Amino acid sequence: MKAKIIITPKKAVLDPQGKTVQNALAHLGYTDVGAVHVGKYIEVEWTGSDRETARRQIDDACHRILSNPVIEDYRFELE
Amino acid sequence: MNFAVVQFPGSNCDQDVVHVLRNVLGHSARLRWHKDSTLGAVDAVFIPGGFSYGDYLRTGAIARFSPVMAAVQQFAANGGLVLGICNGFQILCEAGLLPGALIRNRSLQFRCEHVYLKTETARSPFTNRVPSGKLLRIPIAHGEGCYFADEETRAKLQASDQVLWRYVNASGEPTAIANPNGSVDNIAGVCNEARNVAGLMPHPERASEAILGGTDGLLIFESMLSALQEKAASRARLEPAPAL
Numbered sequence: 014m015k016a017k018i019i020i021t022p023k024k025a026v027l028d029p030q031g032k033t034v035q036n037a038l039a040h041l042g043y044t045d046v047g048a049v050h051v052g053k054y055i056e057v058e059w060t061g062s063d064r065e066t067a068r069r070q071i072d073d074a075c076h077r078i079l080s081n082p083v084i085e086d087y088r089f090e091l092e
Numbered sequence: 093m094n095f096a097v098v099q100f101p102g103s104n105c106d107q108d109v110v111h112v113l114r115n116v117l118g119h120s121a122r123l124r125w126h127k128d129s130t131l132g133a134v135d136a137v138f139i140p141g142g143f144s145y146g147d148y149l150r151t152g153a154i155a156r157f158s159p160v161m162a163a164v165q166q167f168a169a170n171g172g173l174v175l176g177i178c179n180g181f182q183i184l185c186e187a188g189l190l191p192g193a194l195i196r197n198r199s200l201q202f203r204c205e206h207v208y209l210k211t212e213t214a215r216s217p218f219t220n221r222v223p224s225g226k227l228l229r230i231p232i233a234h235g236e237g238c239y240f241a242d243e244e245t246r247a248k249l250q251a252s253d254q255v256l257w258r259y260v261n262a263s264g265e266p267t268a269i270a271n272p273n274g275s276v277d278n279i280a281g282v283c284n285e286a287r288n289v290a291g292l293m294p295h296p297e298r299a300s301e302a303i304l305g306g307t308d309g310l311l312i313f314e315s316m317l318s319a320l321q322e323k324a325a326s327r328a329r330l331e332p333a334p335a336l
Contacts, residue, residue, distance in 0.1 A: 022195075026240055027274060029198050078157065081150055081186065083193040084240055 014059040016071045018089040020080045021052035055079060059091070067091055093320055095121040096134040098164065098180075100144035100155045105177065108297045109140045116300050117313060126158040135320050136173035137164055139180030141233075141295060151194060151236050152183035161187055173217055173316055174289045178234055181281070181291030189289045190282055191249065192241035198274025202235040206305075207272055207294060209280055210260040213253050216283050217319030218290045221311050227264055228257070228308040230294040232272055237293040239275035239282075249282060257281040257292055 022028045030051040038046040057074075059067050071089055080087040095113050099106045106123060113121035124131060126144075131137060144155035155161065161183070168174050168189055176184040184190045197203060209228040211219045222228065241249065249255050257280040261270040266278035273293070281292025296309030 025242060026195065027198060027238065029196055029200050029274070033200060078153060079149070081153065081193055083185075083242075084195055 014061070014064070014067055014091055016057040016059055016067065016089050016091055018055040018057065018071070018075060018079060018087060019052060020055065020075075020085050020087045021050050023084055023086055026084045052085075064091060093119045093135045093317060094133060095119060095136050095138060096124045096131045097121055097138045097140055098126065098160055099123045099140075100126045100142070100158065102144045102146055103140050103142035103179070105141035105179075105295065105297060108295075109138050109177070112297045112300045112310075112313060113138075116310070117317065119317075124160055126155070126160050129159040129163055131160070131163045131167055134167075134172075136175070136316055137167055139164070139174065139176040139183050139291075140297075141178030141180060144179055144183065147179075147236075150186070151179060152186035155179075155183045156186040165189065168284075168289050171286070171288050173319065175218060175312075175316065176289075176291035177295055177297065178232075178237070178293055181293055182236065184289060184291045190284055190291050191245050191254075192239055192279075192282065194236055194293070195238045195240050196236050197234070197238050197272070202233075203237070203272045204231070204233040205272065206231050207280070208260050208262055208264070208270065209257040209292075209294060210264050210266070211257055212255050215253060216256055216287050216290065216315075218281075218283065218312055218315050219256055221315040221318050225264075226308075226311075227260065227262070228294075228296075228299075228311065229306050230296055230299045230309050232294045234273070234293055237273040237275070239273075239279045239293075241276060241279075246276060249279075252285055254282050254285065254287075255279055256283055256290055257294075 031049040035049040211222040258278040283290040296312040299309035
């Protein structure tokens, strides 16, 4: 099993990278570009076979270490 | 006094803090490796600057779970003084010992320069020796020093007088230009509610000798010493030495 985890800055948190990428895209002529948010993508290969256990433990890991809930949101899917 | 300075793989200001404690202030200071699970008999702990664990994942995210940090958590829970400098501040926030978090500088630049700090309260073990109205001129060197805390946390910080230092200009005003990293409310350093754990992005250990261009940083070390001496004196009053 593999967990695909996406971590993004919370809406209320300043995202200077996103803003800079947004400006660069506008500069390149992509006129329809709105807000851009830069986050992280993490893949975790999971050796256990029980999906429910995997879901629970990955959620726990996301909360404790993979993301910082003060500044980031996360979501993940198992495949 | 006996101090512990924690050392992670990637710490790079650990020896500077030890130097100031030993050679400038004349106290005992020992390094504690990240794998140590005890601190020994110490009066205060410093979490120094650097790039612990290469800043992988997030600044301080991995260091916060190292064995020595469990000992630091315990030491702090028992009322021990803990000061985190730069990466140390980031680690203490990640560990939940301090509120908020530190994110990428608004400018996206690594800023390495002197700043002015206004000490917002003398009512802490880290600021009690800073003269009223005195601005501290201390260097910063960081890429991720933008302090963030949500509105509710900021209101609480303000209400319980937990903001210790703010970035200001030479006239003492917290302007946008004086803010080197985009920190909310120009916050440069905070303490916890119990006031025994503090963190700041600027480097007081790099401003503790005239030959390095200034000694304003010493006021922070001296505040801690004064708080520790006060604590030792009050303990001696409560437990008088047995008569011989």
